[in-house]
Each structure stands twice: as structure tokens, then as C-alpha cells.
Amino acid sequence: MSDNGTINPAIETWDGPMGLPRREAIADTDYAPAIRQGFVRDLAESAAIADNPEPPTFANTIEALERSGDLLSNAATLFFSKAGNDTNETIQAAERELSPQFARHAGEIAKNRKLFARIDTLWQQRDALGLNGEQVQVLKKYHRNFVRQGAALEGDAQARLIAINERLAELGTAFAQNVLKDEADWIMVLDDEADLAGLPSSTIAAMASAAVERGHEGRHAVTLARSIVVPFLTFSDRRDLRERAFRAWTGRGDGDGATDNRPIIAETLKLRAEKAGLLGHDSFAELKLEGTMARTPEAVNTLLETVWDKARARAGTEAEDITALMRAEGANHDLQAWDWRYYAEKIRAARHDYADDEVRPFMPLERIIEAAFHVAGRLFGLTFTERPGTATHHPDARVWEVTDANGDHKAVFIGDYFARASKRSGAWMSAMQLQSRLLGRTPIVTNTMNFAKPPAGQAAFLSFDDARTLFHEFGHALHGIMSDVTYPSVSGTNVPRDFVELPSQLFEHWLTVPEVLNGFARHHETGEPMPAALVDKVLAAQTFNAGFDTIEYTACALVDMALHARGEAPADPAVFEAEKLAELAMPKAIAMRHRPPHFQHIFSGDYYAAGYYSYMWSEVLDADAFAAFEEKGDVFDPGLADALGRHVYGSGGAMEPEDAYTAFRGRLPTPDAMLEKRGLV
Template identity: 55%
Template sequence: MSSETAIDLNNNPLTLWNGPLGLPDFTRIGSGDFGPVFDAALAAHTEEIDAIAGSANAPTIENTLAALELAGDPLDRVSAIFWCMAGANTNDIIQATEREISPKMARHFSAISMNAKLFARIDELYQRRESLGLDPETLRVLEKTWKRFVKAGAKLDEAGKKRLAAINEELASLGAKFGQNVLADERDWVLFLDEPDLSGLPEFLKNAMAEAAEMRGQKGRYAVTLSRSIYEPFTTYSERRDLREKAFRAFTGRGETGGPTDNGQVVKDTLRLRAEKAKLVGYDSYADLKLDDTMAKTPPAVLELLGPVWKKAREKAGQDQVELERLAAAEGSNNPLAAWDWRHYQEKLRAEKFAFDEAELKPYLQLERIIEACFDVAGRLFGLSFAEKKGITAWHPDVRVFEVRNADGSYRGLFMADYFARPSKRSGAWMSSLQSGYRLGKGSSPVIYNVMNFAKAAEGKPCLLSLDEAKTLFHEFGHALHGMLTDVTWPSVAGTSVSRDFVELPSQLYEHWLTVPEVLEKHALHYATGDPMPKQLLDKMLAASTFGAGFATVEFTASAMVDMAYHSRSDAPENPLAFEAQTLERIGMPDAIAMRHRTPHFQHIFSGDGYSAGYYSYLWSEVLDADAFAAFEETGDPFNPELAEKLRRHIYAAGGSADPEELYTAFRDKMPTPDAMLKKRGLLPMRAGEEL
């Protein structure tokens, strides 16, 4: 009996979710269960697609477009669980399955996109779209579906279709390999230290490093790992320049080891195949292909944004570097300022300028309180409430589950959160969903999750966050709200299914509420005393809010410019790392600052297709988010109810149901200029009396 017939998709824990609150029953799911279920679900989806494509009835929205959107439910379910575990709690079995299933999935969806009979039905609806009397959302879904098929090769001849399918399959394998190589380098590198090596380190960092060492079987010692939650504060506070350099070189050298986890060839092959794919479907470059359905539209439009930002950021970083070199010389250093020195002396400069040490904030930024702040702001803006449901098994014991309700008490959905770093989890922070919210067919309620990589505190100790980590929590929760508040009919435009340079608006905008004084006064309470953050410290924190903007903007924008340089070529560079170096030299990258994501570990653009030719979108969205929050500031009330309702309706609830410019203009009555973003970052001087 084949694996397809051996699996009952109507009675399998990966596809029939009958656990608590309608979640998967994770107690019945093992790492080795996925392969056969994937095979059965892929076969079932193929049957559904063949039935739609082969229908003898004339195509209608219901029997073609709606049927296509609702097809593949078992595949959606097993995929949601698998990709969640592959990112957040992987192991050798899951990684082997990932290497096997990634090309299978690519092959499967290529076949759908290139199904001539299916496309003929969609094309017929598309050609008659103006006469069908469609509502705006349905018309948009039809147009986006048609364009997606065309970009995926539906109009190619058979040879072209075959080649494009092979490219997609190979790219999927390369993306899986890239991510697994980075994870392996992060997991396998550790620097164990002892008490004499800890000069300059604050208590919170020592506690986190002790916990990390104990997790790795070295109780009584301290571990520097490549988790940002440990790496960044270590290179900020450690007085040991030699150790800072070791950590820096390991962090920036991920994926460039020269061994089996080296990503050099993976990157080269990926860029070559992407360039070929773009040409096959009629685009000059891969960036042209990816940007076609975004707000930016073209590579020159992206560079119009990045160029002025880069110039101002580099100028500011240059001014700061003079100050950092002064501090280093005062301590007797004769060495040129290096990239492993920047965070260290920047923190000392912050203390000098503002009498402010960011470590002072830590006792007031307790994880539990910041979670409460996220929920509180969502309640005040959108009327949501969150109730934790204890004792529910998820993909890892650290995962927490919250039931979400609307202001009237009606059910909204579920929010799941996985906050702590571990070797089985890839680095970074992200939002995704086990289930989207939409009304089509029987409808669906959202099940949204956030994943973080905060350093877990030792037993009995509170988990204290840096300001950047607290902002990250708010950022990812903003994405989660985008998923939870979705109010659309069609699954393909639900939640975060929007253009790449619009998707960061809800998340980056939400960060602003963290530093609203009344939010901090209520939730930034000392973990030991319960006292609120002193006004003097709050004022110093707000005064220093744009400090280091030159460094932060340079390291980010350099990554965005390298991404765009790779993908706006008509061909692929023969030596990507040499091309990276040449690009940085051409734009004038400061020697003492490293890219935030160097090519060999740039997971946003190489571990899958998500942000390829799209890393700029964080800055593009930041132009929007700075302007959007300014709308609240103009009213004098950061929780202005009329504006909050417009924000909910046009930004958080609308998903991709309308053009993003149309949605933003409906909220703000205009499109913004970059000025508000540059002012927010401290890169553009404000006029006298002007406030952000």
C-alpha cells in the first residue's frame, strides 16, 4: 500500500487538529511523522487541483477562484506545524525532512502554476473581470492570482516550464541548506569563560551566560554564544578586547567556515538561478521580478530611498567615530578603532553624553511586564483582551498560549509565544501563523505565534530585556496583531499577505507605543521593588533615543544596498563575497562597522525567498510608520480612539484586500516623505520647537 493511501488525512494529528482550543495535539506528533503525511497531503491537493482544472462547467469565481483558495487544507495544516518546528524546535530528523520536502513542495507548486487548464480558467475570468460585478476585494484577488500565475511561468512553452520548475526545485533545496548551515554554525560555536574573564560585564549578562553554559554541560562557567541576546551585550560591555574580537569574528563568520557548513557555493548558485528565473519570465533582473508587485515597483525607486539615508547615516557615523576614538585613546589604546570596538565605546560615549548606561534600564524591562505592556496597548487601541491558558502542550514546553477576545467579549483567535533562545531554534525573531483568519467557505479564526531568542534567566531569576529586545517584542507583536485583527474574505489577502514593503508597517509602528511615557510609567517597574522607572532615568532614555543612529543605520542600510546590488544585476557575480566587498567599497562602508547581515548568513534573503531584493522594505515601512505615529502625536493623544479605529480598519484589519497606497491614504489622507523617518532616527535636524 502506498504512503498516500496508508495515511488517513481526516484522522491524523497533523491534519485533524483536535487538541485543546482547536490546536494540533502536539502530544501525538513526533519528528518522524511528517514525511508520509506530506506525501498524502500533496497527492490530495493535486487531486483537488485536477478537479478544478478539469471541470466541465464554465469557470466562475466560486468553482475556480474560491475552489483554488480553499483547496489543500490538509497540506496547509501539516505545513504550518512543520515549518514552525523547523524554525523553532528542530532536530536531525526534521532537518532531513526539510531537505527532502523543500524541493517536493517547490515541484508541487510549480506544477500548479504551470497547469495549462487551470490557468486557462483563471485567464478567462481575468479577461472578463470588468463584467463580473465583483466587489473590490474579490477583483483584487483575481488580478493578483492571474499575475502570480504569469510570474510563475504559466505563459511559458513546455521547455520553459520544465526549466523553471527545475530552478524552483533547486532554489528550495538551496534555501533549506543555507538556513541549516547557519544554524549549525550558531549551535556549534561557544566560548566558555571563567570569572576572571568577565571584566565589565553587568550582572544580567553574567546570569544569562551562566545559564547558557549550564545548558551546554558547563555548570559553574560562563558561555558566550552567537545568540544576539548574548553576543551584542558581551561585545558592548566586555573590557577584554581580545574576547570581543573572538566573538565578533565568529558572529560575522557564520556560514563562511570553509567546511561543510560554508555557504559560499550556496549563495553563488542561488544568485545564478534567480537571475535565470527572472529572464525566463520576462524581467531584466530578479529585483525587477520581486519588486513588480510592491509599493516601490522598481530598483531605482528603492535606491532613491536608500541613497539619501545612506549619506546622512554615514556622515553621522563618521562624527561618532571621532568621539569613539577619543575615548579609546583616553584609555591608552593605540589600536585603530575596529568593528569589535564600536559597541563598546559607543556605550561609554552614551554614558558620557547622557549620564546614562543602558544596563540601568534592564531592571525595569522585565519580560513579563513588557508582555503585559504589549497586551495593554492592544487593549487600549483595539479593544483586545488576552487570557493565558495554562497546561497546553505545544512544540516546546516554553511555548505559552493566550486566548484573544474582542472588546465585546467575542472570540478573536489564539496567540502563542515562544520567547527563549535554545540550540534547536534558529536565530532572530519572527511572527507566523498556524492558521489564518478569513471568511471564505466555512471561515477560519487566526492562530498566530511569535518566536524570540531572549537569553533565558537562571532558575528563580527574572528575564530582563534590553531596550532593543523590548522593541523587538513589540515589533513582532505588531506583526501578530496584523494577523489577529485581519477582517477579510479571501485567505490569500489575509493578515500579513501584503506587499513586502508594506508588511513591516504594522510591526514597526507598534514599537512606538513602547516608549510612550504613560506605558513605561505603568509597565516599566523594577523587578525587585516594583517601583516605576524614575522620571530622571526615563528622561535620559528618551533623550538618548536617537543615540547611535549613525551606526545602526549604516549597518542596516549596507545590508539593504548589498541585497539590492546582488539582485538588480542581469546576471550573477562570479564571486559573491568579492562582489560584497566591492559593493561596500563603492558605497564607502566605514571600516569600523560591519553589515548587520553579511552574505554567508543573510537568512532574510538566502534562507528562502522572503526578503530577497526586499531587505530595504524595513526602511520603506519606517517612512510610513514614522508618519503614522506622527498622526497620533498631532492629536496630543497616543491612544486617540478615532484614529485608532482608522488604524485598525485600514491597516491592521485590511490585509492585502486593497492597494497599500490606497490603504495608507485612507488612514492618513496622504502619503509621507522620508523626513519623519530621518528625524526619528536623529539623522535630520528638527526645527526649533518641533517634537517627534
């Protein structure tokens, strides 16, 4: 393809309102040609940098690389946004074709010996170049990334690494598409009123809406969307239906059919171990932990095992309480995983004396969005103004312009809140455009959720956990919005993996601040604030079932690390998983939050591979960081908020994470505040 107008200009040039792409002008078939041509241009641009006859400088090499690749970046951003948020067969076919090509392209760039020689020369001379702190971090990132792509390898070893990366990209795409297909295909349609026994009205309404979406109008449907299946497991009186839903939910990617992810896991682990060896590391975990705060698998396991022991003890007490209730109600079966949420909810309701549906009327989605904006305004002086009618990736998505304390344009924020069959599960933040003073760009940031969509014309209401999820992802969004750096490669969330969850988890704390709850948790009809007694009950219940919650998460992190901390892949990952859980004495009535066959964090790509621990590592930071505000006696203390904005939300990867945190807090944290927050002390 020639480089002369054969690409849809709406992909290459974003000239919509506020610098957004004109998504309405892009067809599904436009992405692949633009990406292919992006590969061609990016190779030519990197070759021109490599062939520069002038000696390498930071400006003519690193800054030149920072300025290159615009077409590929724009096309890839739009394509993967579409793939994650509103996919279809055309997009999925293109994803299968293009994913290995992205890996191959990265390998081709790294193979340019002259380009790497320039980067390596600068790295070796870094102390004599007069670079500022951010430039050192950018140079370090380029050097490390090129080495990880095999730039320092020779001949067959380099070719093998490129082949491994291509195959890993194929496997990650197949893994994600298999999980999505299992989620989209499974449905449990309920016809009998008795099938709804125990379910709150909010869950019944969500199931009715899901039934309409799946073509079963007038009935009720349980789907594998977390916003439906978790409430169903929590409230349904029908033990047989709970078991059926639970087995489907935990069995995603774990069957003998076309969507079986177990062979993909085995091959992925084998290739990752080989990749680590080629790059001179003893394990894939060692490779991935290079450059993180944790540094080593041993440091990760020390934290996880400390928490695991405390969580197991707490979960044992919780199991005893549940078993006692089961016996009191006349149940003679053993406690199983599809029973835990159901009976734990009965204990919670009795102990804390409120029902989930008492909370929801006070937490309409619109008010919780406003609450998140309010906190961002109080802390950082930001204002969010909705711009209705602005085209995005889906009609459900909404657009806000973000302005700073001076009223100047700061960013664009896009919120996409409702579940649909074409969207992958979970909740996440993505940056469509990174902030960069070098490139003169402001951020475009998206939050994606999977809340149950209400029937047409009705308002959406959130559980307290849903509201916390919204605050969490908005914390990630603020990390992108608040970015104030020169170079895009260290902008926003481009930070070490075990630091990236700090801004999101920290922001969750403000949901429970009295000013926020009293101001925004108001009844959707009367406008009255949530009664103080109900607020007290909700907050008191935040550490209820702490053993279960911590086991669910920590088991995933421990298994992830165990799978990747070996010099060679386990012969049978499923057997290894079972053996590891047995070694940990995993409670039989608690399942991993993400079993390997649907553990997208670590197998739909490798960003969180050997890195799922990072949520807890960051939790140590966030608990200590919020304690700083509490110590001040003002959770909106202007001085602390300014330091937080500059050193945590604004600095991106321009500083080492330890330095960024210390600049804000004055010291590094201990796990004490985190353990107290989780109710494990």
C-alpha cells in the same frame, strides 16, 4: 500511500483546545507522510477545479482554490513551525528532502494548462465580473503567482523554471541549516574571573545559563545568540575576546568547511537571474518588486542612498568621538569593528548617564508582555487571557486566548520567548492559521524571540532594545489577529513586502508612550515605576549612535539590491560585495548587520530577497502614521485607532497598500518624519 487513515489525524484535524493542533500527539516522523499525501490531495483537488465543465467563475475557480489544500497547509504549517522553533536531525533530514518537493508541487499545479486558462480568462474579464475590491486583489494575486510559477511558459522553458525552483528550495534549506549549525557549534567558554571584566550582572547570568545548557555548568559561555554576543561585544573589557567573538559572529557560513555558504550564494544568484529572464524580467529585483509599493530598483535606491549619505556623515562624527575616547584612555590601536560597540557604550553612558543594568530591573519580561497587551486593548479593544497547560511546539511556549471588545473569541496568540540551540536565531511572527470569513476560521498566531533564558526559578529581564523587539513582533502578531477579510490568500500579513513591516514598526512607538512606560516599566521587587529622570535618559538615547545603526542596516539593503538588480549574477559574490562596499565608502569599523554568508532574510528563501529595503520603506510609513496620533494630541485617539485597525491592521491584502494607507492617513507620506525619528536631520 493511500488516502485512508495512514496520516496522523492530529495533523489533519486540529481539535485541541481553541482549535489548536494536538502537538503532543504528533511524532517527528509523522510530518513527511502527511505532507506527501497533502501533495497528492492538492493535485487532485486542483485538477477537479480545472476539469469543471462549467465556464469559469470566481466562485467555481478562485473560491474553490481558496478552499483546497487543507491537509497540505496544516501539515506544512506544523512541520515548518517545528523546523524553525525546535529542530533536530530527523526534522532537518525531512526538511532537506521535502523543500524541493514543495517547489516541484507548485510547478505541477502551475503546469495544469486548463487551470491557468480558467484563471487567465477571469483576469482578462475582471472588469465585467462585478467583483468587489477584495476579490479583484485575490484574482490578481492568483494570476501573478501562477505566472511566476511558469504557467504562461511552454515546454522546455516551463520545465527549466520548475527545475530552478526545486534547486533554489534545496539551496535555501542548506543555507539555513548551515547557519544554524555554525551558531549551535560555536562556543567560547570562560573560566577565569578576569574574562568577565566589564560585563554587567545580567550578561554574566545569561552566560552562566548558556553554559549550563551547553554542558559546562559552573562556568560562563559566550554563544552566537544575539542576546549574548551583542552585550558581550558592548561591555567586555577584554579586547582579545571581543575580537574572537566578533569574528565568529560575522563569520557564520563563511568558512572552508561543510557549512560554507559561499558556493550556495553563487549558485542561488545565478539561478535567480536565470529565473527572472525566463519570466521576462531584466533582473531578479525587477521580478520581485512587481506588485510592491516601491515598484522599481531605482525607487528603492533613491530612498536608500538619501539615507546612506546622511548616515555616513553621522557615523564619521561618531567615529571621531570614539577615537578621541580611545586616545584619552591610552589605546594606540585603530578603531575596529569589535571596538565600536564597546567605546560607543562608554560614550552613551557618560552622555546620558545611565547603565543598561539600571533599566533591566524595571523591564521584566512579564511586564513588557502585559504592556503590549495593554496597548492592543486601548487601541483595538482586545483582551488576552493566558491558557496555561495548553500543549504547543515546545514547553517554553505559552498560549493566550484573544477576545474582542464584545468578549467573543478573536484569535489564539502563542509566545515563545527564549533562545535555545534548536531554534533558529532572530525574532519573527508566523501564522499557524489565517483568518477567513470564507472558511469560517479565526487566526492562530505565534511570536518567536531569542531572549537569554534566565537560570531556573529566576525572572527574565529585558534591555530596552529587547522590549522594542517584543513590541515589533507583537505588531506583526496584531496584523494577523486583527485581520478581517473573506479570503485567506489576502489575510493578515499576506500583503506586499514593503507594507508588511508597517504594523510592526508602528507598534514600537507605543513602547515609549509615558502611560505605557509609567504603567508597566516598574521595578520587579518594589513595584515602583522607572524614575522620570531615568526614563528621560533612556528616551534621549534612542537616537544615540544613529549613524552606526543606520549604516549597519542600510549597507545590507544596498548590497541586497545590488546583488539582485543585475541581469546576470556576479562571477564571485564575495568580490562583488567587497567592491560594492568600497563604492559606498563603507566605514571600515562598521560591519553589515547581516553579511551575505549568514543573511537568512535573502538566502534562506526569497521572501526578502531584493526586499530587505522594506524595513526602511515601511519606516517612512510608520513614522508618518504615529505622527498622526501625535497631531491629535492623544496617542490612543479612538477615531484614529479605529481607522488604523480597519485600514492597516485589519484589511490585509484586500486593498492596494497605497489605498490602505491613504484611507487611514488621508495622504501618502514623505521621508521627513523617518529621518527625524532616526536623528538624521
